[in-house]
Amino acid sequence: MRRPAGPAYGGAPFGNGSIELMQVTAPRHRRVGPINWIGLWTLYHKEVWRFVKVSTQTVVAPVVTSLLFLAIFSLALGRSVQQIGGVSFAEFLAPGLVMMSMVQNSFANTSSSLVIAKVQGSIVDLLMPPLSPGEIVLAFAFGGLTRGLAVGLAAVSGMSLFVPILLHDVGMILFHAVAASLLLAQLGILGGIWAEKFDHIAAVTNFVVTPFAFLSGAFYSVERLPDPWHAIAHANPFFYMIDGFRYGFIGHADGSLPAGVAVLLVANGLLLWLNWHLFSIGYKTRP
Amino acid sequence: MSPEVRLPVRPRRFGRINRIGLWTLYRREIRRDLAFQIDSLWGPVVSNLLFLAVFGLAATNGSMGGDTATLIDFVAPGLVTFAIVSRSFELSAASLLFDKLEGVIADVLQPPIGPLERLVALAAAAVSIGLLGGSILAVITHFFVDMVPAAPIALLVFAVLSALMLGLAGMIGGLWARRWEHFSMLTTYFVIPASYLSGMFYPLDALPGFARALTLLNPIFYAIDGVRYGFTGSAQASLATGLLYLLAMNVVLGTVVYTLFRRGWRLKQ
Numbered sequence: 001m002r003r004p005a006g007p008a009y010g011g012a013p014f015g016n017g018s019i020e021l022m023q024v025t026a027p028r029h030r031r032v033g034p035i036n037w038i039g040l041w042t043l044y045h046k047e048v049w050r051f052v053k054v055s056t057q058t059v060v061a062p063v064v065t066s067l068l069f070l071a072i073f074s075l076a077l078g079r080s081v082q083q084i085g086g087v088s089f090a091e092f093l094a095p096g097l098v099m100m101s102m103v104q105n106s107f108a109n110t111s112s113s114l115v116i117a118k119v120q121g122s123i124v125d126l127l128m129p130p131l132s133p134g135e136i137v138l139a140f141a142f143g144g145l146t147r148g149l150a151v152g153l154a155a156v157s158g159m160s161l162f163v164p165i166l167l168h169d170v171g172m173i174l175f176h177a178v179a180a181s182l183l184l185a186q187l188g189i190l191g192g193i194w195a196e197k198f199d200h201i202a203a204v205t206n207f208v209v210t211p212f213a214f215l216s217g218a219f220y221s222v223e224r225l226p227d228p229w230h231a232i233a234h235a236n237p238f239f240y241m242i243d244g245f246r247y248g249f250i251g252h253a254d255g256s257l258p259a260g261v262a263v264l265l266v267a268n269g270l271l272l273w274l275n276w277h278l279f280s281i282g283y284k285t286r287p
Numbered sequence: 288m289s290p291e292v293r294l295p296v297r298p299r300r301f302g303r304i305n306r307i308g309l310w311t312l313y314r315r316e317i318r319r320d321l322a323f324q325i326d327s328l329w330g331p332v333v334s335n336l337l338f339l340a341v342f343g344l345a346a347t348n349g350s351m352g353g354d355t356a357t358l359i360d361f362v363a364p365g366l367v368t369f370a371i372v373s374r375s376f377e378l379s380a381a382s383l384l385f386d387k388l389e390g391v392i393a394d395v396l397q398p399p400i401g402p403l404e405r406l407v408a409l410a411a412a413a414v415s416i417g418l419l420g421g422s423i424l425a426v427i428t429h430f431f432v433d434m435v436p437a438a439p440i441a442l443l444v445f446a447v448l449s450a451l452m453l454g455l456a457g458m459i460g461g462l463w464a465r466r467w468e469h470f471s472m473l474t475t476y477f478v479i480p481a482s483y484l485s486g487m488f489y490p491l492d493a494l495p496g497f498a499r500a501l502t503l504l505n506p507i508f509y510a511i512d513g514v515r516y517g518f519t520g521s522a523q524a525s526l527a528t529g530l531l532y533l534l535a536m537n538v539v540l541g542t543v544v545y546t547l548f549r550r551g552w553r554l555k556q
Contacts, residue, residue, distance in 0.1 A: 056468075072484070072488040202326040214337040220347075
């Protein structure tokens with residue numbers, strides 16, 4: 001194995017021919033301020049490269065799936081549902097589908113990363129370096145957020161080829177895109193901390209995330225639902241993400257926008273605290 | 288004190304078909320799949336029920352409304368077919384790929400199990416698991432939509448033929464794939480689009496002429512149409528054409544898989 005030769009490692013320069021005794025000095029440890037910026041950036045960078053390297057699976061595939069959904073739902077329902085929320089069915093559907101793929105992928109990014117690290121044992125690479133619990137949570141969450149936004153941008157561009165994309169309120173679009181992706185990235189961290197096997201995280205995806213995402217009003221107007229479903233939809237945090245995001249595009253919301261913003265902010269804050277707490281006590285991450 | 292006579296271990300004799308080997312391989316495939324049943328059996332059931340719920344709710348939502356019942360009746364058999372074909376594809380593809388990646392493919396190649404026996408065992412496992420997944424979904428769907436088959440024999444024939452077709456296609460996929468990434472590419476870019484765009488959710492006359500002609504070339508369209516006929520008693524295309532097409536596809540795919548197994552393509556190299 002080649003090592004970097006230099007006084008710090010006690011090695012002689014290559015090709016010198018003569019063996020010299022060099023003064024050996026131990027490598028100095030890096031000083032870290034209140035925030036380990038290099039560590040934070042490195043972990044974030046690793047999280048982003050994880051999905052960029054396989055982007056056909058992590059970005060292109062979800063876009064293809066949401067375009068398929070757009071096609072089948074418009075073909076199946078476009079004739080019976082002609083006007084919804086003041087726009088055509090496809091225009092109503094597109095933002096919801098974009099949001100669905102954003103949140104599912106933010107969740108997948110963080111949860112799969114943590115579970116793989118735990119199963120393969122590379123979690124020590126996370127626990128050994130001088131990274132605080134807060135830095136770990138933030139780096140993972142921002143990684144998931146980046147994947148969510150990448151998928152969202154790709155999906156919007158893909159859909160704009162088939163459906164006119166209206167822009168009513170860009171601020172609301174951005175806020176909901178970021179808040180929702182961050183929320184699901186944090187839920188993914190929580191799921192990843194809890195899960196011990198791939199099966200566990202698949203179960204969370206199949207039985208929690210997918211149902212919430214599907215029944216969140218992406219495909220129909222919640223206002224017009226029959227009664228039990230109406231109340232159920234309003235209790236679903238995913239409803240506020242999709243509703244607010246869609247408001248940004250079409251200018252029509254089924255629920256209350258301030259309530260949605262408040263729900264998203266509070267849920268993000270609570271999850272941030274919970275994940276920070278779980279990492280700092282080492283729940284299911286430290287042996 | 289007679290010394291114990293030890294007989295030498297004799298090779299087991301078997302005739303033209305190694306029944307024990309066939310049965311063992313079949314059982315292994317089934318048991319391996321059921322070991323992951325939370326993910327493999329119940330996950331698809333939940334996602335298909337979600338589709339049903341979303342379609343039902345979205346259809347009641349329309350400004351015209353009214354035809355919710357017929358839409359659900361139309362979509363439910365399609366979802367059952369999708370559950371059948373996607374499960375059988377996954378079983379055979381994942382089985383071969385897993386064995387290759389973990390290096391345990393030797394356990395299948397070394398014993399006296401011929402290419403045809405391997406094909407039959409894997410295909411039978413794929414069909415069984417596909418039908419199991421489809422039946423569970425149909426039974427649960429029956430709580431919401433009437434799922435009593437109108438033509439049980441047609442239902443069984445088409446269900447078996449579709450499961451077999453995708454089981455065989457899955458074997459080709461599993462042989463071809465070298466990484467799990469390839470496996471998920473096959474599902475995302477081949478199985479799901481081919482099924483979703485084959486009249487699972489919308490009637491044929493919702494499509495413009497060109498797309499309709501393409502759909503009529505898609506074998507999964509005939510699988511869904513046949514299964515739908517089995518449940519509801521009405522089909523969109525000719526059943527005889529569908530039956531012949533599916534049979535032909537199965538024969539072609541079966542021959543391809545047999546040749547690949549015999550040559551050991553990406554198995555023995």
